[in-house]
Amino acid sequence: MKTIIEPFKIKSVEPINFTTREERENILIEAGYNPFMIKSEDIIIDLLTDSGTSAMSAKQWAGIMDGDESYAGSKSFFRFESKVKEITGKKFIIPTHQGRAAEKILFSILGGPGKYFPNNSHFDTTRANIEFTGAEAYDLLTEVGKHPEIRADFKGNMDVEALEKFIKEKGSENIPLVMLTVTNNSGGGQPVSMQNIKEVRKVCDKYGLPLFLDACRFAENAYFIKLREKGYENKSVKEIAQEMFSYADGATMSAKKDALVNIGGFLAMNDETLAMNARNLLIVTEGFPTYGGLAGRDLEAIAQGLEEVLQESYLQYRIKSTEYLGNKLLDAGVPILEPPGGHAIYLDAKRFTPDIPPHQFPGQSIVAALYLEGGVRSVEIGSVMFGKTDKATGEFIPPPMELVRLAIPRRVYTQSHIDYLAEVIIEVYKKRDKLKGFEIVYEAPMLRHFTAKFKPID
Ligand code: F0G
Numbered sequence: 001m002k003t004i005i006e007p008f009k010i011k012s013v014e015p016i017n018f019t020t021r022e023e024r025e026n027i028l029i030e031a032g033y034n035p036f037m038i039k040s041e042d043i044i045i046d047l048l049t050d051s052g053t054s055a056m057s058a059k060q061w062a063g064i065m066d067g068d069e070s071y072a073g074s075k076s077f078f079r080f081e082s083k084v085k086e087i088t089g090k091k092f093i094i095p096t097h098q099g100r101a102a103e104k105i106l107f108s109i110l111g112g113p114g115k116y117f118p119n120n121s122h123f124d125t126t127r128a129n130i131e132f133t134g135a136e137a138y139d140l141l142t143e144v145g146k147h148p149e150i151r152a153d154f155k156g157n158m159d160v161e162a163l164e165k166f167i168k169e170k171g172s173e174n175i176p177l178v179m180l181t182v183t184n185n186s187g188g189g190q191p192v193s194m195q196n197i198k199e200v201r202k203v204c205d206k207y208g209l210p211l212f213l214d215a216c217r218f219a220e221n222a223y224f225i226k227l228r229e230k231g232y233e234n235k236s237v238k239e240i241a242q243e244m245f246s247y248a249d250g251a252t253m254s255a256k257k258d259a260l261v262n263i264g265g266f267l268a269m270n271d272e273t274l275a276m277n278a279r280n281l282l283i284v285t286e287g288f289p290t291y292g293g294l295a296g297r298d299l300e301a302i303a304q305g306l307e308e309v310l311q312e313s314y315l316q317y318r319i320k321s322t323e324y325l326g327n328k329l330l331d332a333g334v335p336i337l338e339p340p341g342g343h344a345i346y347l348d349a350k351r352f353t354p355d356i357p358p359h360q361f362p363g364q365s366i367v368a369a370l371y372l373e374g375g376v377r378s379v380e381i382g383s384v385m386f387g388k389t390d391k392a393t394g395e396f397i398p399p400p401m402e403l404v405r406l407a408i409p410r411r412v413y414t415q416s417h418i419d420y421l422a423e424v425i426i427e428v429y430k431k432r433d434k435l436k437g438f439e440i441v442y443e444a445p446m447l448r449h450f451t452a453k454f455k456p457i458d
Helices: 021-030 058-066 075-088 099-110 124-132 160-170 194-207 218-228 237-246 272-285 296-309 312-331 362-374 415-430
Strands: 092-096 116-119 136-139 178-181 211-214 250-254 265-269 344-348 379-381 403-407 438-442 453-456
Touching: 021 362, 058 296, 075 092, 075 237, 075 265, 075 296, 092 099, 092 272, 099 124, 099 250, 099 265, 099 272, 116 160, 124 136, 160 194, 178 194, 194 211, 194 237, 218 237, 218 312, 265 272, 296 312, 312 344, 312 415, 362 379, 362 403, 362 415, 362 438, 362 453
Parallel strands: 116 136, 116 178, 178 211, 211 250
Antiparallel strands: 092 265, 250 265, 344 403, 379 403, 438 453
């Protein structure tokens, strides 16, 4: 087998600003060791997120020029709508400015006190939009998905038995919908199998509940099904994606991921009353239903991106290049969440720096070290993001996993960037005994990870 090469040539480039180790030392101190506080021009490889960071194609840029900016009835909307309908098979397509805007509209209508929303794993914004209405969000991830060191094909699956138990406990009348996040971002970018989607659908049918997909990374999920699930090896990824959506009544989408654009999203559904209510809210909060918080040109770019993301040469490159990084790290003994996910590699901080206890933020220590070593920006997904302090006892309650996410922007970095990245991570791993724990010197009352300031503990 020959090297899998990037399935594109580069027409437009963005220079990287190289910093020295000494400069990075000062930048880290100024940023309070928080990667969100570092200016992007001071980053060499930016893996903070795969969201809105994709490189667009020449055809997408052409679409930007061709965008119809009419307030109502824009031709760009109809192109967008027809592409989303073709993939999702849903009757009503509502554009939003990004994924969380679709969530906000959906849960404003269906949420409220006394309502419960199960998911394999809610993403933070999904959970926040549910909880903001007074409803409760529950993660029902399959057991194997909770163990970073275990390799399995579909660690993003929902625990179907737990779902049925949950519905019986809470009462189906209190559950407005069941959600499946494909791929499961909070659980390591792991895919959900078609079998699991079908089983969840069956339970939903039994209790008369709608099923929605959080479809941000639907194409990556569909490609994993093609690679790993029996019976799908000869189907096209588009057919697989269409089948995934066929079991759902609707979807929320952040186009900033698998539509290969820098901004955008949508809400798709079959229920006419729900769509009418959603459009009414859309007009108040986002915009008229044929642009929904976006410019006409953005809708063109999304339509074109949805076409390109399902090309198998693209998906092969995408999934294999993430795996390439994962395998390089595993070969060097670096502990990662296994197997490699679709959009990101997650370092397992608990095994990387076993001597730093959760309340001293082992993940944050690795994040800082990666920046210092090579100007790499990553993000902690562990005790900084999800750790809580018991109000009564003052005791620190860590989340189950301490991870560092290295999210890979789509079509942005080449194999030599990834080789450099692996060298940086492996170097930090070799010096892991020197890593220090951190303490927080400032934190905001909510979502502290964005603005917190830290200090190394001597
Ligand atoms: N759902 C999932 C699974 C996501 O990963 C995200 C965003 C959203 C919903 C919200 O979409 O950002 O367009 O409003 N994830 C980004 C990330 C921010 O870095 O993982 P959005």
